[in-house]
Amino acid sequence: MSSVIQPRRASALLLPALCLALGFGCDAGCDADESGGLEQRGSVANAEELTMRPRTEDGYEVVEASPRSRRRAEADQRRPNRDDLILEPNEPDPMPEGITLSQAVEGMPTDGQLVAEITMSMGTVFCDLFAEKAPRTVANFIGLARGKRPWWDPEVGQWRRNKPYYDGTLIHRVLPDYLIQGGDRLGDGTGRPGFTVAHEDHDRNRHDEAGVLAMASHGPGENGAQFFITDGNASDLNVENQYTVFGHCENLPIVERVARVPQGEENRPLTPVRIERVLIRRVAGGASVAERTPPVLPEGYDPDAVRNASPGPSELAPNPSPLAPRPVPPE
Secondary structure (H helix, E strand, C coil): CCEEEEECCHHHHHHHHHHHHHHHHHCCCEEEEECCCCCCCCCCCHHHHCCCCCCCCCCCCCCCCHHHHHHHHHHHHCCHHHHHCCCCCCCCCCCCCCHHHHHHHHCCCCCEEEEEEEEEEEEEEEEEEEECCHHHHHHHHHHHHHCCCCCCECCCCCCCCCCCCCCCCCEEEEEEECEEEEEEEECCCCCCCCCCCCCCCCCCCCCCCEEEEEEEEEECCCEEEEEEEEEECCCHHHHHHHEEEEEECCCHHHHHHHHHEECCHHHHHHHCCCEEEEEEECCCCCCCCCCCCCCCCCCCCCCCCCCCCCCCHHHCCCCCCCCCCCCCCCC
């Protein structure tokens, strides 16, 4: 599928001439149609200009990026050579019994609802965590997010300790009206953290609405680190009953936006959507009232303090405006 727009006739005559003058023809994002007009394919840059045909339940379909945009994105997302990876741990798991909830939240306040603040390059969602319903799954997620649970790094072939797992990973799968999925260090959906966590069944283990936070699974009882957030009714997942629901998310317009980015094969975003950080917090009132945590400033830095450095050009007295009257020189 591709969404197209038809520019006005003047543009139809001007752009081919410009293309020929520059020597690259009409392959640079345009094709002349039989009537002399141009067919312009969608890209990230002009996605808001596209006339999209209704496809999903909310009236929009996914915009496919142009081949050049796809090639650029693929170059930015080159995966590690699998032949150079050590996918299976060759050392014992430092935490063979898994992590407990008390270990995962060590050092945190005790008052307030456990909330995951998931900041992506397109915005932040806040998710209430169901610690009472799925304690092992929540403990594992928190432990990975806070660096409390060791995980296997296939690129260096060793267990990582005291290193947050999710920070810098990608949202590698987007399906409008269905879900967005991430949490894989390899960025393609095949990565595992070096261990598995059993499925936990409970009375809220359903995927009937948007905002459900659940574990992606390689098979029954094989939860690891990957997770997904639903972007609509995904009740077909209830039948298999292997995707542990461990939370519910707010600020769903961000999920909707991520689910509709231009995508390529295997529903992979053509422009990377990165998980910048996952913070675990205690919030009185839960995710519905949570606000984004401001970035941590370097120790001793005071943004309001007067700087000792020499002033830059923007801090000097401004130059007179070209339209302002100039002072009359003395006679």
